[in-house]
Amino acid sequence: MSESSSLHPALQGYGIVYFGNDWYAENRTSSHHVAARLARSLPVLYVDSPGMRAPNASGRDLKRAVRKVLAAFKRPTLVGEGLWHCTVPQLPLRRLPGVDAFNRIFGRWAVHRALRLAGIRKRISWFVVPHPGVHAGKLDEDLCVYYCIDDYAAHPGVDAALIAQRDLDLSRRADLLFVAPPALVDAKRALNPHTVFSPHGVDAELFAQALDPATALPALARDLPHPIVGYIGSIHEWIDVRLIEGPGQPRPQWSFLLVGHAHVAIDGLRALPNVHLAGSQPYASLPAWSKAFDAAIIPYRLNRQVANANPLKLREYLAAGKAVVSVRNPEIEKFSQWVRLVDGREAFLAALDDAVRDNAPGAAEARIAAVADQTWDARVATVLTVVAERLSEHSSPAVHP
Secondary structure, X not given: OOOXXXXXXXXXOEEEEEEEOOOOOOOOOHHHHHHHHHOOOOOEEEEEOOOOEOOOOOHHHHHXXXXXXXXXXXXXXXXXXXXXXXXXXXXOOOOOOOHHHHHHHHHHHHHHXXXXXXXXXXXXXXXXXXXXXXXXXXXXXXXXXXXXXXXXXXXXXXXXXXXXXXXXXXXXXXXXXXXXXXXXXXXXXXXXXXXXXXXXXXXXXXXHHHHOOOOOOOHHHHOOOOOEEXXXXXXXXXXXXXXXXXXHOOOOOOEEEEEOOEXXXXXXXXXXOOEEEOOOOOHHHHHHHHHHOOEEEEOEOOOHHHHOOOOHHHHHHHHOOOOEEEEOOHHHHOOOOOEEEEOOHHHHXXXXXXXXXXXXXXXXXXXXXXXXXXXXXXXXXXXXXXXXXXHHHHHOOXXXX
């Protein structure tokens, strides 16, 4: 916690109990970036929260549930300076009588125990996902923060009704509500007057390595024919695989390099000889992969989830100086000066034709400059200031005439 000397007085002595995505997930999300930077100023207990996917009675789900419960008895692990990690147990089949009550009671016990072992006494609760929001106000916290980064109920495969209700309840219950997707701000503000727009940031220093001559290309990328069209991120249901297959067929001389794990069938992509699948890669290596790209793509399906998305990869591509071709959504359209926005597959290919030849003087530098002031460090510093001000208001006694 090297930055504690400049900490706002209202935050002195506090720690954060932080409910986020799986700390060890293959993708580094805003949940991870924000927590790591908060921990530079305040001790943070990062609580792995159960998945939002609608559970079933499969042996795989039940085995995972048992592992989660057993993990709750382990001591929290120090995973970084000022950053502790633990797991909250969650049995599946939440709609069965007694299961939800067990999850709440046992989960609350596990969090209280981990907080005690981590030495966090004065605390702020911080939720990046809505489903553990049932613990809000039940953890002896002085302030509850909801950092909403997505339209969670729109995710494929989740228990949509349950997640929507938890999101609604937490949005109303939070003492402070940060919202990353611009499309959600008005709806959240109607639920909570203490709503603040807080877009995603970028690790600009890390992705600047993509322009460093000393950054070595990964072995898979070294001998690929150029131009190379690249994508970084998991391949889920919300990725329009046909947007990638489409250009791959009429441009057989191009290389398409996809960096990330495929969670859906991609037989069509695998069949194309000029499509190269790198699989999941360490986050620290992504600038090296980006360095190989002549153009980067955001090939989303147009649905409710994407309409409300605030994609991290947009800022990461730009911070690496890459030409970007993307479908439209409200957040991406803010970057239309630096991103080629398209509608439809024919337009996608035409924009790629243009993007792979985009070597105009200063173009890469202009893209980097577009996100230079949007670092995670700057975002979290602003967020902490707002939290400190709200904490001061929340803890001040009312003045009556």
